[in-house]
Structures are given as C-alpha cells and as structure tokens.
Amino acid sequence: MTKQFQIVGIGNAMVDILARCEDSFLAEAGIDKGIMQLIDMDRAVDLYSRIGPAQEVSGGSAANTIAVIAALGGQTAYVGKVKDDQLGHIFAHDMRAQGAVYETALAPKDATDETGRCIVLVSPDGERSMNTYLGVTEFLTPGDIDEAQMAQAEWIYLEGYRFDGPDSHEAFAKAIAATKAAGGKVSLTLSDPFCVSRHRDAFRAMIVDGTDLLFCNRAELLSMYETEDFDAALKTAGSEVEILACTDSDNGAYIVAGGEVTHVPADAVDIVDATGAGDAFAGAFLWGITHGADLTTAARMANLTAGSVISHIGPRPQADLTALFKDAGLI
C-alpha cells in the first residue's frame, strides 16, 4: 500500500529574524557563537532592540527540512504550533505555499505567548548564532498529533529541539507509536550539542528504542556519547540505529549502516549564512532514500542541498534543487 506521505516532520514552528552582526556584538550581548540558546520574551524584546535591520523568513529546524522535501516534489506534511497572529500566518503560508500539508491547530489570538521566533545573528564568516523565543510552539501536546496522519507516513522526522518544552516527550511517543503500528519508520535529529546535554537520557532512550535513522553533526554526536573519539562514537551510534547520517561541516558527511562507515565528501562552498544547513541535509537525504537513491547518493544530494542553502541568506532553498541534482548526475 502506498502511503500518502513520504515524510511527516514534527518540530518547533518558528519565524526567523535574520540580521548581520560583527563578532564583537555577540560578545557584548553575551551570545555564544554558533549555537542555539533559548531566551524569554523580555530578552527577545531587548535583543531585537539592539540588532540592526533584519529580514523575516519562515524557519524552524524540522520545518526547513520539510520545506526542502516539498521543494523537491516530495509528499510531505508538518506538525508544529504557531499562534493566530501575523507571524503565525506567515509561517503557515510559507509551509503550504511550498507544497507541504500543514494542519496543526493555531494557538488562539488571546494566548499569552506569541508565535515563536528565532533571532539569528549572522557573523561575517557566515556562522549563525540563534536566540530562540519558543512562544506558543512550546505547547505542542499529544492532542496535536493526528494518529491517522502518522499512519500515512513512510517516515516521521522528529526535531530534537522539540524536547525543550512540556508535553513534547508524550507527543513524540504518541507519534512514534502510531507510525510504527502502521509499518512506518522513525528518524530523529539531535539538533544541537547543548540540546543533547539537556536531554541526553531521553534522547538515548529514543535512539535505542524506536529510531531507525539518526541525524546529527560531529559536535552533537560527541556530546551524545560523551566522548572525544569521533570514530568510536560513529560506530557506537551506528550499531544502535539502522542508519546514522552524521554531518561534519565542510568535510561532508559520514553514513553508517550495517556496521560500515562511508565518508561522503562535500564540495567547497562560500558560506554566506550557515542557517539551515543541517536541516537541508536531512531533507534531501530523506527525499533521496524515499525516492530510490542508495545511501551514498542520498548523502551526495544532501551535501549539495546544504551547500546551496548556505550560499544565501535564509534557511530554505532558493535554487532549483531538482536541476542541481540533475546537473550533478544524481537523478
């Protein structure tokens, strides 16, 4: 039986506020470079008042991943909560306009919090430092998970960041159970090394018991297994899941499956804005493996897509990815 969706993603629905800044600003503002930090509304308002002119684009890690899959023509859906406010409407528009199904109930107009946003400060070297006000997206509950939709997914894709909020573990557990019961598979991204620190035990339980495909980058993998030995961590993680896809910045990615480690190098790219690179990698990889590509080919597609996204401002693809894959002889 063909399912309705190749991939259904679940994560934090956010609008990104993208602004350039000097490294000195990060230091003055007490921002750790290159990672995601959670902030409250007061801090969001204060920080926003101090940054330069910005542009607003829909973001959210898993949402970016789903946008890539939709841009490639995949059948895909997204679950994540925004409010019935202007930023929420922007997020919903961009998800649907890209071709994804998006039906999560809006938080009502009178909710105390607003649609979540991420103030992304882009340094001259293209590195991004993310300051996330979760807002209403924190309150995704099991009630937002439609079991019938999960049953229609070949794969679900779970965003590690979503663990930073109440009820998220339950929502994920419900999604996993409904997916597996219908013969679907589960992928998970570790999202961020500090997110791993905050939720190591819960992540570990989910990896061992239920995750078929694990996405991470080098720092997240080392944090997850509390080691400095990258090769050993690759092998350990690879033994716990069917497929491990670990990115390693401009060195490309490592795919581990059936006990075998494969390095898939990436072409050099001028980095304008690193925002969304990992998300784009995951999207193209998932699209690849659900459209007949072997793991190495899917990783090459994923490297190319990540490279395309970091060559411009904003976390979602602007190039014609299908043409990119054709030019590279991948499809």
Add this chain to the structure above:
Amino acid sequence: MTKQFQIVGIGNAMVDILARCEDSFLAEAGIDKGIMQLIDMDRAVDLYSRIGPAQEVSGGSAANTIAVIAALGGQTAYVGKVKDDQLGHIFAHDMRAQGAVYETALAPKDATDETGRCIVLVSPDGERSMNTYLGVTEFLTPGDIDEAQMAQAEWIYLEGYRFDGPDSHEAFAKAIAATKAAGGKVSLTLSDPFCVSRHRDAFRAMIVDGTDLLFCNRAELLSMYETEDFDAALKTAGSEVEILACTDSDNGAYIVAGGEVTHVPADAVDIVDATGAGDAFAGAFLWGITHGADLTTAARMANLTAGSVISHIGPRPQADLTALFKDAGLI
C-alpha cells in the same frame, strides 16, 4: 544654524512580502507587470494565498529612501503610520535600527485595518509588480506632522504614493509650510505613472508651487506632462523646479538645473530584484547634495546605489555604500 536633519521623509509605511513568480502567474492573477496597484484586504488575502514562499522586509518608498540616507550616516527622520501589531513593530525596528529617527504614533491595536503591506512579485527578469494594501498607513493626518521636526529639516522628501489616501494633501501642505517657513527645501517623487494619472492636478500644483527638487522616472515624467516627447518634458519640468532628477532605467539619469540637461550614465548591473531602485536613487542623491557633492557627482552616487539595491532581493541596501562611493572615487 545647523539643522538637526538633512532630510525628513514622509510616505506610506509598508512591509514588503517578496516572492518570485513566473510571468504567466501575473497574467493569471490579473496583475499588471512592473507597476504598483492598490488592493483591498480581501484581495491581499486571496493573492497571498496563491503566491509561493515569501520573505518579509521593511519597505515603503520614502522609507527605503530614508534607510539609504541613514545607511550613509546622514541625519534623517521618517514619518509614516503603522499599527501596533507584529508587522508594525518590524517596520519601526528596521527604521530605527538603520539609524533614522521615527516617532510617528502607532495606530492602536483595536484599529480595523492592519499595518500596510505590499505583495511584491519578482519576475525572472527582476522586474517587480507591486500589490499594495495600504492599511493604517492610509490614515496619516496633519496631526501626524510635527511642525517643529519639519523646521529642523534642510530638506523634506514627499512620496507621491501618499496622495492615495484621505487627508494626505493637508498633511503634505502642513509639512511644506512648516519646512519653508524655517528656510528648508522640498523634494517630491512622482512614485509611479499611474499614481501620476490619479493625482496629476494636485501634483502639478505642488510642483509649481513649492517643490524645489523633483524626482521621477521617464514614464512618470511623460505621464505628468501628458506627452511622448521626453526631451521637451525634461525641459518643461526643469523650468518648474530648481532641480529635476529623472531616472531612465539602465540608461542612468538626467539632471536638469539652470536650464541645462546633464545625462549621467549608469554602469550595467545584473538585475535580481528591481524593487527599491528609484527609492535608493533618491536617497543617495539627497545624501550627496546635502554633503557637498555637485549634482553630477550626486547622480553618480545615486546610480551606484540603485545598482547595488537591484543586485539582490529586497528594497534596502545590503552593501557598504560608503565603501562603494570610495571605490568609485566619489568621496
């Protein structure tokens, strides 16, 4: 006496919603290519539901002009109305973060209309077709004009588009009177050929009686003087104002002063998004003439700045304009 501001701009405060589209979409949606059309909220909602993923950036014609002046380090202020909503806060942030003074009272949260927005559809050739829902910016009244601020302006800059709304003529008249009474000068942009058609008599009266510097492009000039004879129109307009600055797309600009017409050619540029080209031209020209540049040098600065803005998505400068002027030997 040195005044506080070199330029104070008055116009429609808008957030741009920028999306790419094929020319065929414009035809299907009944949109005239390359111009600005006014739309109501229903049409805005319908059109937004049909366009692809978008990005949001602060716009508004005179606001873009003021942003250029602020980016160059000029002392500048802006007057235009937004609502106390998320898009309004984005607009206000971007204006102040760029360095402009912006103190116009917000329309209250319970106002029926929202912050104005412009759905800008960018064709593959870089041409933009603008669909403007004015929202609360339509209701700028004489009460929003601070005569003390106008008295502190060497120049005011009036946006022709602002005539598309009640009370605007009165607001402009109040601003002109306060500026002139304090020895300041008045510049005006015709904004759009169809805007000229809608308000030709009112524009004509303002040009003859009170405008020192007129900005327009070829199509607007021809519409204003209801002629096909460009040279004749340049001379007529040039006789009615102290300075005429008329842009002519990739052919550069014509400056008319003291009965003399000077053509200032522009360098060729790859157009990515034409949005804001005329606004950027006016900003750099005004910055130039208030910082000691002669008219030709100011026009060269203006051509360069317009070229910079159309080489990327979005209506405001992203490049370091001061460095650009230095590289070109203009400062």
